[in-house]
Amino acid sequence: MNVTKTGRVADRGQSLQTHGWQSLGEVTSHHVEDVTLVLDCGASKVRISLERNDIIRVRLAPGGQFKRDHSWAVVPNGIKKPSFGVEEYDEYLELVTPQLRVRIDRSPCRISFFADDESRIAGDDPQKGMCWDGGEIRAYQSLHADDHFFGMGEKHPPLDKRNQTYVNWNHDAAEHEQYSDPLYQTHPFVIVLNRGTAHGIFFDNTHRSSFDFGQTSRTAWSFGADAGELNYYFIPGPKPTDVIHRYASLVGTTPLPPLWALGYQQCRWSYDSAKRVASIAREFRKRKIPCDAIYIDIDYMDGFRSFTWDPKRFGQHEKLLKSLKKDGFKTVVILDPGIKAEPGYKIYDSGIKGDHFLHGEDGTIYVGKVWPGQSVYPDFTRQQTRQWWGDLYKDLLASGVTGIWNDMNEPADFSHNNPDAGDMYADAEGTIPLGVRFDNDGQRTDHREAHNVYGMQMARSTYDGMRRLRPAERPFVLTRAGYSGVQRHAAVWTGDNASTWDQLRMSVPMLLNMSVSGVIFCGADIGGFRSYPTPELYTRWLQLGIFYPLCRSHTAGGKEQDPFSFGKKHEKINRTVIKLRYALLPYIYTEMQHASTSGEPLLRPLFLDYPKMPRVHKIDHEFMFGRQLLVAPVLWETAKNRKFMLPPGQWYGFHDGKPHTGGEEIDIPVNIETIPMFARAGAIIPTRAAAQFVDGKPLTELTLNIFPGIGRGHFYNDDGLSYGFEKGEFLRDEYETSTQEDSTTFRLARRTGSDTFAPGSYVLKFNGIQQAPREVTLKGQMLKPWSAAAAKSKKSAARGSKGSSAKGWCYDKKSRSVHVQLSELRPGDTVELHHKPRSPRS
Ligand code: MIG
Numbered sequence: 157m158n159v160t161k162t163g164r165v166a167d168r169g170q171s172l173q174t175h176g177w178q179s180l181g182e183v184t185s186h187h188v189e190d191v192t193l194v195l196d197c198g199a200s201k202v203r204i205s206l207e208r209n210d211i212i213r214v215r216l217a218p219g220g221q222f223k224r225d226h227s228w229a230v231v232p233n234g235i236k237k238p239s240f241g242v243e244e245y246d247e248y249l250e251l252v253t254p255q256l257r258v259r260i261d262r263s264p265c266r267i268s269f270f271a272d273d274e275s276r277i278a279g280d281d282p283q284k285g286m287c288w289d290g291g292e293i294r295a296y297q298s299l300h301a302d303d304h305f306f307g308m309g310e311k312h313p314p315l316d317k318r319n320q321t322y323v324n325w326n327h328d329a330a331e332h333e334q335y336s337d338p339l340y341q342t343h344p345f346v347i348v349l350n351r352g353t354a355h356g357i358f359f360d361n362t363h364r365s366s367f368d369f370g371q372t373s374r375t376a377w378s379f380g381a382d383a384g385e386l387n388y389y390f391i392p393g394p395k396p397t398d399v400i401h402r403y404a405s406l407v408g409t410t411p412l413p414p415l416w417a418l419g420y421q422q423c424r425w426s427y428d429s430a431k432r433v434a435s436i437a438r439e440f441r442k443r444k445i446p447c448d449a450i451y452i453d454i455d456y457m458d459g460f461r462s463f464t465w466d467p468k469r470f471g472q473h474e475k476l477l478k479s480l481k482k483d484g485f486k487t488v489v490i491l492d493p494g495i496k497a498e499p500g501y502k503i504y505d506s507g508i509k510g511d512h513f514l515h516g517e518d519g520t521i522y523v524g525k526v527w528p529g530q531s532v533y534p535d536f537t538r539q540q541t542r543q544w545w546g547d548l549y550k551d552l553l554a555s556g557v558t559g560i561w562n563d564m565n566e567p568a569d570f571s572h573n574n575p576d577a578g579d580m581y582a583d584a585e586g587t588i589p590l591g592v593r594f595d596n597d598g599q600r601t602d603h604r605e606a607h608n609v610y611g612m613q614m615a616r617s618t619y620d621g622m623r624r625l626r627p628a629e630r631p632f633v634l635t636r637a638g639y640s641g642v643q644r645h646a647a648v649w650t651g652d653n654a655s656t657w658d659q660l661r662m663s664v665p666m667l668l669n670m671s672v673s674g675v676i677f678c679g680a681d682i683g684g685f686r687s688y689p690t691p692e693l694y695t696r697w698l699q700l701g702i703f704y705p706l707c708r709s710h711t712a713g714g715k716e717q718d719p720f721s722f723g724k725k726h727e728k729i730n731r732t733v734i735k736l737r738y739a740l741l742p743y744i745y746t747e748m749q750h751a752s753t754s755g756e757p758l759l760r761p762l763f764l765d766y767p768k769m770p771r772v773h774k775i776d777h778e779f780m781f782g783r784q785l786l787v788a789p790v791l792w793e794t795a796k797n798r799k800f801m802l803p804p805g806q807w808y809g810f811h812d813g814k815p816h817t818g819g820e821e822i823d824i825p826v827n828i829e830t831i832p833m834f835a836r837a838g839a840i841i842p843t844r845a846a847a848q849f850v851d852g853k854p855l856t857e858l859t860l861n862i863f864p865g866i867g868r869g870h871f872y873n874d875d876g877l878s879y880g881f882e883k884g885e886f887l888r889d890e891y892e893t894s895t896q897e898d899s900t901t902f903r904l905a906r907r908t909g910s911d912t913f914a915p916g917s918y919v920l921k922f923n924g925i926q927q928a929p930r931e932v933t934l935k936g937q938m939l940k941p942w943s944a945a946a947a948k949s950k951k952s953a954a955r956g957s958k959g960s961s962a963k964g965w966c967y968d969k970k971s972r973s974v975h976v977q978l979s980e981l982r983p984g985d986t987v988e989l990h991h992k993p994r995s996p997r998s
Contacts, residue, residue, distance in 0.1 A: 176289040180216070182263040186242075186249060193242060193251050196220075197265045202286075204267070206240050207389065208233055209405045210255050214267060216386040218288040223385065224599050228609045229360055229640040231408045256392060269355070269390050277355050278348065278390065281376035286386055294380030295388060296373075297357070302350050303377070304773055305369045306396075306761065309343025309640075309673040310650055312336060315665035315761055315776045317346070317369045325364040326608050326637045328568035328586050330652050331686075334662050340566060340651045341638045342608040343673040344379065347399050352768035356391030356399040358406065362608045362639060384605060396672070396764050397756060403674060404755025407641040410676045412752040415876030416486050416850040417559065417632045417647070418744050419448030420734050421708035423488075423681075424717065426453035429469035430476040436718065437485050441848065443720050445731045446738045448849045449486045451561060451710070456489060460527035461496045463503050463548055477556030484849035488559035488632065489552060493533055493567050493614055494526030503548065507534060512541040517591035517602075524588050525571035526564060533567055533588060536613035537606050538595035545614070546621020553625050559632035560618050562646065565611035566637045611637020615646035628878050634706070640674065647677035647706045655684025655711075660697050661791045665776040667704065671757030672764065676748075679706030688715045691722035692793065692828065695729050699831045700789040702737035703781045705748070705758045729829055736831065738846035742858060746842060746872040747782035749888075758782055766803045775801055784839040784869065785810060788832040798832055799823045806837040808863045813923035813972055815864075835923075838867020840891045840902075844915075852876060858915035862902055864924040866894045873913040887913035889981075900925065900989040907983045920976040920987055928967035929989040932976060936986075939976065940964040 185196045192205040203215040203222070215222060243250040251258040257270040259279075268279025280286065281296035288294070305317035312335050314320075324342040332339060344359040346367065357379070359365065365381040379388070391402045422440070427433045433450060440447040456473070458464040465473045480487050495513070498504050507513050508521075513532040516522040523530050535541045549560065569588045587607065594606035615635035622631035635646040642648065650666060653659045663680035670678045682701035683694045688711070698719065701707055711717035719730035737744075747758050757764075760780035762772040778788045778800050786807065788800035802818035809816065810833035816822055824832060835841060841861040855873060862869075874886035890906040902920055932939045942964045965976040976987055 177287045177294070178218070178289065179284050179287040180265045183249070183260065183265045188242060191239065193240075193249075193260075195260065195265060202265065202267075204251060204258060204260070206251070206253055207406070209402045210253060210392055211402055211406060212251075212253075212256065212258055212269065212390040212392075214386075214388055214390065216286050216288075216293070218293070226597060226599065227360055228362060228612065229358075229407045231406070231641070231644070233405070269392070271392075271394070277353065277392070278357075281378075284376060284378075287380075288386070291383040292380065293361075293384070293386040294378055295359075295386055296376040296378045299370050299373065299375055299377045300350055302770075303370070304349045304763075305346050305377070306349065306763065307343065307346040307356070307669055307673045308367065309345070309638075309670050309675060310339050310341040310648070310666060311669060312339070313662050313665040313776055314774070315668055316774050317367075317669075319369060319371050321366065321368045321371045323364065323366045324608060326566040326587075326611060326639075328564065328566050328651075332652065334658050340611070340636050341642070341648065341670075341675070343640050343670075343675070345403060345640055345673050346379075347396055347672060349396060349763055349767060349773065351770070352394075354393035354396040354399050354767060356389075356393075356403055358389040358391060358403060358640065360387050360389065360640070361385060363605055364607070382604065396767050400672060400674075400755050400757075400764075407674055408644040409674070409752050409755045410643040410647075410748075412630065412749055412881065413647070413677060414630045414632055415741070415745055416448045418705070418741060418748060419707070419850050420446055420702075420737055421449040421451065421488070421706070422447050422718065423451035423708055423710035424453065425710070425712040426455035427451075428453075428455040430472060434476060434479065437480055437483055439718070439720060441483055443727065443731070444848065445719050445727075446734050446846060446848050447485065449488050449559065449708075450480065451488045451490070451708075453490050454492065454527055454563075459496065460492070460529075461498075461501055461503065462491050462494075462528075463552065474555045481556055484851060486558035486632075487556065488561050488634070489557050490561040490563050491618070492527060492564040493536070493562075493610075494524065494528060494531035494564060494569075495534065496528035497521075497523050497530040497532050498528075504532070506544070507532065510540065510544050512538070512544055514588070514592050514594065516589065517593065522588060522592050524569035526568060534614075535595050536610060536617055537597060539597065541595070542613065542617035542620065545617045546624060549618065549621045550625055553622070559634070560622065561634045562611070562614050562618055563636050565614045565635060566607075567610050609639045611635055612639040612642040612645065615642060616644075619645040630877065630879065638675070643675050643677065647679070648675050649678065649706060649708065649710075650680040652685045652712075653681050654686040655689040655693060656687075657693060657791065657793055659684055660693065660700065661777060663704075664700070664779065664789070664791070665761075668759050668761040668779055671705075671759040672761060674755060676751045676755075676757045676759075677705050678759075679704035679708055681708065681710035683709050683711055683717050685710055685712055688713070688717065691726045694719075694722055695726050695733070695828060696790055698730055698733045700791065702733055702740075703759065703779075703787055703789070705744075707737055732829070733831070735846035739843045740841075741850070742842040742844050742855070742871060742873070743782060743784075745876075746870050749872040750783075750870070756783075762801075762803060769803060772801055772803050781833075784836055784841050784867075786834045786836070788834075790826050790830060790832065795826055797823055798826045798830070800832070802834065806865060807834040808837070808839075808924055809833070810835050810841075810861070813863070815924060835861070835863040836867065837863060837865025838893055838895075839863045839865075840867065840869020840893055842869065842871040850876060854913075854916065856916040857919060858917075859919040859921055860891065860902070862893050862920060862922045864895045864900070868892050868905070873915070874909075875913070885910055885912070887911065889914075898990065898992040900929075900991070901986055902988075903986045904981045904983055914980065916979075918976075918978040918981055920974075920978065922974040922976070922989060923972070925967070925972055925974050925989065927991070928969070929974060929991050930993050931990045932965040932974065933988045933990065934963070934976075934978065934985065936988075939987075942966040
């Protein structure tokens with residue numbers, strides 16, 4: 157690795173100047189325009205509007221002039237905006253919606269948000285409120301002793317941002333440490349949780365921005381930017397998941413990825429020849445370690461020229477891609493935005509012809525320096541340029557590439573350290589100069605405004621290009637930089653982490669906060685990118701990494717860092733770990749489908765499901781994985797035990813069905829193979845036999861892991877690849893279970909979609925059953941009991957034969973579980989374990 161830059165630690169003592177700051181004065185008049193209440197405050201104007209989904213939007217124009225209303229984050233929606241009323245009182249005005257009251261104190265103008273029960277949820281700090289100083293803007297909100305802050309996308313720990321400050325200025329943080337800030341992404345979105353009640357604030361401003369969550373004041377928290385509009389959204393709860401749903405309606409969700417992209421992915425910088433790529437692929441299959449994707453990093457290119465292949469090392473790349481495909485691998489290649497400034501190079505020439513590259517302040521094309529040497533940068537804020545770039549993927553896709561990885565899109569520039577930046581921009585190093593000009597979708601601006609959306613717009617251009625070029629397949633795009641809404645276009649990884657225990661641990665709160673900020677398809681480099689992990693660290697990382705929605709190992713440098721690089725003992729453990737990921741794929745896919753419609757993440761910090769239990773809010777290193785499982789990963793070197801909190805309620809060991817009572821700290825012994833996972837009472841978790849890769853064939857057998865209690869579960873399935881699901885080609889099953897004194901029941905409560913995607917057969921695994929039931933019935937009819945051995949052979953006979961009629965059950969004393977084998981399930985079908993003799997039917 158040649159380029160080292162210091163991931164800057166934000167100036168943590170940074171205090172806000174008040175000199176020259178002015179705050180909003182008295183409301184002098186007001187009127188209603190359409191769905192907006194317009195306030196005149198002397199020369200300043202405020203617009204308060206009721207957006208979709210009961211979201212309130214606030215905009216301030218200190219000088220009275222609003223600029224074009226344009227957002228890279230907010231998706232337009234056709235929903236007719238609901239109406240509101242305005243009530244006038246001596247001291248204040250009130251904008252009243254069915255669910256909220258927005259109170260505007262007249263003198264000075266201060267805005268507060270009230271729930272319909274008259275309780276004040278949030279609002280301006282009475283002292284400062286909304287302020288400006290020249291072009292700078294800042295909003296101060298009341299801070300309460302019990303306020304806790306989550307979100308902000310890709311930020312350093314802890315999970316709860318209370319008392320922290322953060323800067324948003326996308327940065328190639330190549331050497332980032334545990335408390336480096338800023339990193340690669342900008343998500344000016346925060347969930348404020350106060351004694352169980354949540355609201356959100358989204359500050360939609362792409363300039364360099366900063367948040368202060370009570371570090372410099374005990375009574376106010378604040379957000380602001382160097383320039384641009386004070387434009388924010390108040391997003392009501394009251395539950396954290398309500399905030400997430402509403403925020404998703406504003407900035408969009410993660411589209412359902414192809415199923416293979418949820419498999420295990422292998423990367424390194426670099427498998428630097430076709431031979432090496434092929435041999436890595438062979439090793440996976442030979443050693444029977446499941447893997448779906450292999451990445452090819454920058455060295456495949458001819459002199460780092462994007463959209464080329466090195467003629468020597470990758471001379472026969474089409475042959476390589478074909479053979480990878482034959483062996484069940486998808487290939488993902490990297491594409492950087494920096495285009496070699498070299499007349500005669502096709503991409504450079506066509507970019508010049510279409511005027512696609514960024515210009516400096518002096519009007520000439522800006523030339524920076526990245527991997528190819530002297531480089532120019534496409535203007536992804538320009539529609540024609542996005543179109544041009546998207547179309548460039550044609551040959552790559554035609555030659556057999558499946559996924560695209562966009563890197564260096566902060567954008568990184570090795571040549572420029574912005575000496576002109578001044579103090580405020582001290583962390584602007586490593587990117588192009590601030591004066592570089594951008595089209596900005598037709599309203600020209602400079603790098604200060606466009607910087608934080610550059611990566612997102614590159615990812616958008618890539619995603620849209622892939623949709624045009626391969627309309628029948630869901631694209632897979634991975635990006636490093638991004639802005640709110642980036643999840644619509646790409647998955648995100650957290651950049652250049654390091655192989656240390658600290659960085660293993662920090663990935664948890666980082667990814668949890670990304671997840672609640674809408675970036676659901678996220679992951680960190682498993683094993684660490686910089687330097688090398690010990691065998692133990694790699695295994696522990698993998699045991700956490702199988703819960704990263706994006707499950708990818710990546711590293712740089714000479715030493716091997718594959719699951720089989722750490723000796724026989726660890727290879728065996730690592731194989732089992734990856735197989736667990738593959739066993740869980742039906743559950744993961746189901747949860748991902750849920751995420752794609754609801755915005756709810758796969759990685760769920762505990763406050764999301766337990767907002768009223770402050771004891772679990774500050775837990776950085778545990779999470780819910782989907783709606784049913786709690787994971788308490790082992791993240792400490794040579795750990796012999798793991799202490800963790802189980803939220804109140806009854807829980808069951810996922811692996812052993814052992815009951816645990818929540819509400820207190822638990823301490824369990826662990827060894828190098830332990831992955832502490834717990835199912836909620838009443839959980840129903842779909843799994844399957846681990847395959848070597850996602851083969852696109854129909855699912856022959858689905859196992860439903862049922863845990864005692866009252867609860868529900870879901871199973872979603874489709875072809876895993878196409879857009880058929882939009883036309884009803886999918887299956888969604890909803891299950892219910894309940895445990896009574898003398899019986900345990902399971903029911904397929906509801907089915908939507910098409911039977912085509914139903915599994916060929918089912919195993920219902922009822923866990924935590926202390927004694928063999930007297931009898932087991934399906935729709936009231938007795939099922940045949942089998943001995944465990946017979947069940948095993950029946951089971952394997954049934955496997956592979958869709959629609960097999962094998963039916964029966966057995967009790968496994970060792971695991972205290974009942975296995976019921978069924979050939980099919982129809983809506984309404986009920987399976988019942990009778991623990992006592994049934995009373996004779998009439
Ligand atoms: O300047 O493409 O974060 O994942 O392997 C380094 C080489 C460029 C940085 C990415 C990393 C990738 C590497 N890239």
